Amino acid sequence: METSLHATFWARKLEAFGRGWYKFSRNPLSIIGLIAVLLVSFLATFAPFVSPYPKHAGVFVNFAEASQPPSLRHLFGTDVFGRDILSRIFFGFRFSLMLGVVVLTLVVPPGVILGLTAGYFKGTWIDTVIMRITDIFVAVPPLILALAICSVLSPNIFNAMIAVSLMWWPWYTRLVYGLSSSLRNEFFVQAAEVTGASRLHILFKEILPNCLSPIFTKMSLDMGWVILIGASLSFVGLGVQPPKPGLGTMVADGRIYMPDQWWITVFPAFAIMLVVLGFNLLGDGLRDLFAVEEV
Amino acid sequence: MIAPLLEIKNLHVGFDIYGGHLKVLDGVTFAVGKGAKVGLVGETGCGKTTTMKSVMRILPIPPGKLTEGEIFFKERDLLRVNLKKVRGVKGKGISMIFQDPTAALNPVFTIGRQLMDVVKYSKGAGENQAKDTIRDRAINALKDVAMPDPERIMENYPIQLSGGMRQRVCIAMALVTGSELLIADEPTTSLDVTIQDQVLRLLGNLVEEKRNSTILITHSLGIVREWTDRVYVMYAGSMVEAAPTKGLFSNPLHPYTQGLMKAVPKLTGEGIAEGVPGRIPNYLNPPSGCRFHPRCPHVMRICEQERPPFFDGGNTHQVACFLYKE
Amino acid sequence: MTEEILTVKDLKKYFLTSRGTVKAVDGVTFSIKEGETLGLVGESGSGKSTVAYTLVGIYQPTAGKIVFKGQDISKDFSKRLKPLKKDIQIVFQDPGSSLNPRRSIKQILELPLKVHHISGNRGRMKQVVKLLEMVELPFDYQYKYPQAIGGGEKQMVAVARALATNPSFVVLDEPTSALDVSVQAKIINLLMQLQQRLNLTYLFITHDLSLMRNVATRVAIMYLGKMCEVACTSEFFQNPLHPYTQMLLSSIPVVSDEEEMLKPKKILSRGEIPSPVNVPPGCSFHRRCPEGMELCSQVDPGMVEVGEEHTVRCHLFQGAKIAASTSQGEE
Numbered sequence: 001m002e003t004s005l006h007a008t009f010w011a012r013k014l015e016a017f018g019r020g021w022y023k024f025s026r027n028p029l030s031i032i033g034l035i036a037v038l039l040v041s042f043l044a045t046f047a048p049f050v051s052p053y054p055k056h057a058g059v060f061v062n063f064a065e066a067s068q069p070p071s072l073r074h075l076f077g078t079d080v081f082g083r084d085i086l087s088r089i090f091f092g093f094r095f096s097l098m099l100g101v102v103v104l105t106l107v108v109p110p111g112v113i114l115g116l117t118a119g120y121f122k123g124t125w126i127d128t129v130i131m132r133i134t135d136i137f138v139a140v141p142p143l144i145l146a147l148a149i150c151s152v153l154s155p156n157i158f159n160a161m162i163a164v165s166l167m168w169w170p171w172y173t174r175l176v177y178g179l180s181s182s183l184r185n186e187f188f189v190q191a192a193e194v195t196g197a198s199r200l201h202i203l204f205k206e207i208l209p210n211c212l213s214p215i216f217t218k219m220s221l222d223m224g225w226v227i228l229i230g231a232s233l234s235f236v237g238l239g240v241q242p243p244k245p246g247l248g249t250m251v252a253d254g255r256i257y258m259p260d261q262w263w264i265t266v267f268p269a270f271a272i273m274l275v276v277l278g279f280n281l282l283g284d285g286l287r288d289l290f291a292v293e294e295v
Numbered sequence: 296m297i298a299p300l301l302e303i304k305n306l307h308v309g310f311d312i313y314g315g316h317l318k319v320l321d322g323v324t325f326a327v328g329k330g331a332k333v334g335l336v337g338e339t340g341c342g343k344t345t346t347m348k349s350v351m352r353i354l355p356i357p358p359g360k361l362t363e364g365e366i367f368f369k370e371r372d373l374l375r376v377n378l379k380k381v382r383g384v385k386g387k388g389i390s391m392i393f394q395d396p397t398a399a400l401n402p403v404f405t406i407g408r409q410l411m412d413v414v415k416y417s418k419g420a421g422e423n424q425a426k427d428t429i430r431d432r433a434i435n436a437l438k439d440v441a442m443p444d445p446e447r448i449m450e451n452y453p454i455q456l457s458g459g460m461r462q463r464v465c466i467a468m469a470l471v472t473g474s475e476l477l478i479a480d481e482p483t484t485s486l487d488v489t490i491q492d493q494v495l496r497l498l499g500n501l502v503e504e505k506r507n508s509t510i511l512i513t514h515s516l517g518i519v520r521e522w523t524d525r526v527y528v529m530y531a532g533s534m535v536e537a538a539p540t541k542g543l544f545s546n547p548l549h550p551y552t553q554g555l556m557k558a559v560p561k562l563t564g565e566g567i568a569e570g571v572p573g574r575i576p577n578y579l580n581p582p583s584g585c586r587f588h589p590r591c592p593h594v595m596r597i598c599e600q601e602r603p604p605f606f607d608g609g610n611t612h613q614v615a616c617f618l619y620k621e
Numbered sequence: 622m623t624e625e626i627l628t629v630k631d632l633k634k635y636f637l638t639s640r641g642t643v644k645a646v647d648g649v650t651f652s653i654k655e656g657e658t659l660g661l662v663g664e665s666g667s668g669k670s671t672v673a674y675t676l677v678g679i680y681q682p683t684a685g686k687i688v689f690k691g692q693d694i695s696k697d698f699s700k701r702l703k704p705l706k707k708d709i710q711i712v713f714q715d716p717g718s719s720l721n722p723r724r725s726i727k728q729i730l731e732l733p734l735k736v737h738h739i740s741g742n743r744g745r746m747k748q749v750v751k752l753l754e755m756v757e758l759p760f761d762y763q764y765k766y767p768q769a770i771g772g773g774e775k776q777m778v779a780v781a782r783a784l785a786t787n788p789s790f791v792v793l794d795e796p797t798s799a800l801d802v803s804v805q806a807k808i809i810n811l812l813m814q815l816q817q818r819l820n821l822t823y824l825f826i827t828h829d830l831s832l833m834r835n836v837a838t839r840v841a842i843m844y845l846g847k848m849c850e851v852a853c854t855s856e857f858f859q860n861p862l863h864p865y866t867q868m869l870l871s872s873i874p875v876v877s878d879e880e881e882m883l884k885p886k887k888i889l890s891r892g893e894i895p896s897p898v899n900v901p902p903g904c905s906f907h908r909r910c911p912e913g914m915e916l917c918s919q920v921d922p923g924m925v926e927v928g929e930e931h932t933v934r935c936h937l938f939q940g941a942k943i944a945a946s947t948s949q950g951e952e
Contacts, residue, residue: 012764022313187719193698194677195733196706209723338801457893487664488828489890492872514801517874544876558806560831562858562880567835569810571803
């Protein structure tokens, strides 16, 4: 039931936003997720300005302050080179988010388009070709593929992104394939076909908007996963190379100093957890937000 | 005066949503006597399903809220009794047949399994009945609903049966519990007309035989006319008319009922009258006084100010309309 | 003398499934005159919706011919030309899923205008408002989304969408089955007015015979993919001949005694509709037919003409003249 009858554009947008916020905020965890993601994004974007020791993110050595436990001067302590861990974590967020954003940008459009097309043409050769190629990529174990690629090409964050992208796109294709193949039989799609709408219109304006909810939810959850995999690759030495402050790299560097200088590993690990958990909770909230409401 | 089997008194139910509070049920009053066949007629959104869900205590709370009123079943207030006891009352006293038999049956269990589960928890049965007795009772229940080849049906899955047969299974499940009150919520809407006729006839015969009370909820006036003794007409959250079936059809009193009768297409081919102009009210901000007044052709001043109570139209025919205030 | 706008000859549509061939439509022949409303009645499995979908091009016919305004259009939408898609439209049964929940009413109504290049950008906005006026909906409904409006209103939007391209022939597949009686009344009256004003031809599909009585000029009843009886409305209801027609008519619930008297004597309906994969041999209705004869289980009857434009497919009437298969009559 409509609560108001606006004709002005902005008033309607505002109402849509209010309604969306209402649905999203029913679950307090979603709000926590949103805050976590916003916090991390803020810190990553403004790292040079908000971190106490921005220079520590690059090449920097100060053995006088090495391996200091958390104190007022270094809230998360320092590592063996005397670098402030808190600052490095802020810069580390940059790599994490960048990895996530770049991978999803590379992966989602092709994955979705392939899924839409295969689903619409379900039963024809188009479907068979696309989905069998998808099956091949899905069959390869992701981390192993990443290791293989990174060892063939030089190990750096750029190649790590390629590796992760190559294994990620099929999941979007599969997700959208299922949705598209059932949506194409809906009456509203038939109505558009009977009227004579073009295939492009039907795929992108009729079917795709109904797939957005699972796609956005998956993207949010995937940010968490991609970051985690990136951290894993860095941990085994294939991602962010020292002295750059990748979160996984930091966890790896610090593990030999456990448990005495625990802060070198533990704080970066918590940072990873914060980012991943934040995106997961946000993803749940997005699912609620996009649910088509029934009157 | 024997107390009715089920009595709802002044029930108010609302829902909290974005934008405010939906005041759906606005003082529902309703009674079903022992062995009575009562029909509840109303259009989409009038609150009939909400009422029945409140009786069965399966209303989702939140966002639902029972703000006022009482529901008496066999003279016990269902609303004040705690949920555990209610389950006992429900299982053994009231059973429900839903609109969509496909959704009401679990697709991954056989009919036999589902039916026997119901028998196990039904009235007059201890938990430790012999397995044979349970199976026999289930098969008998299928025979009661005229299922061909009940033994084979026991091993079938719901998907192997047609819509009509699935609904008969649901009826069997509802009746095998031995409940005194059967609530059938649009039991034939999803069925073809010829099958609908069969299912309703079956239901009618069984009910006569076992002397249950039934509440038949539907939006079809034709069905109510053939299969009930007493009818309640519901509009926007309250009952507007209650009468013996014959009386309602020969002499509908409430303007809404009259409008509905006019809007039903007739076999005589006289065309379809517009019936009831306007739309159902917005429950966020319902009309003051009588909720039907904005659409009523005979609206008077008092209709906007006060909510009409039930007035007596003679012969247990009651109308909630100021036109009949003597 | 009105022209025939649509002729269907021996239409067949079979579906291949894992359980066998479903003969959804198995040899249906009929024609519709310009400006009239042909009512198509049937229960589930009758094939009435399949006929509708084949006419508008959602399905490709397996066999048979569809001739519209003199042209053979027996193909599906991917092979049909655009002007044809403008001329034949459909209103679907379930208002809930016939409008895309992610598109506003405005976008939904604009689509047919865009596809057929009717009016430029400005013109389109005005057209949308006109369409809404035509179905008596307020102009600001164009900004709403389908979930925000009721079932009846959704259906009116579906009607507006169907009429946006100014078609001559509209298929209405159970347009009011999911709606309440008072809403139905409003929509039916609207449809009748629009038919007069715009000179539309309707194929009106429903299982509700009382509704059919008030809407159709001629009625055809289908059972398991075949036509059983066709007649003009008053004849159909006053003199139903086919046993299935009589069974259907005697099962409908009515609201008054006078209607009760109009129903044929109570034929208690028995049996279930067989699955269209397992059509019994001979006449598909013989297992449930109270008048079944030996012949019925062996031979499928053909359509015979028993009166003025009244045809039946039943062995009880084999004595009557076999209907000539000219373009005027039905087979």
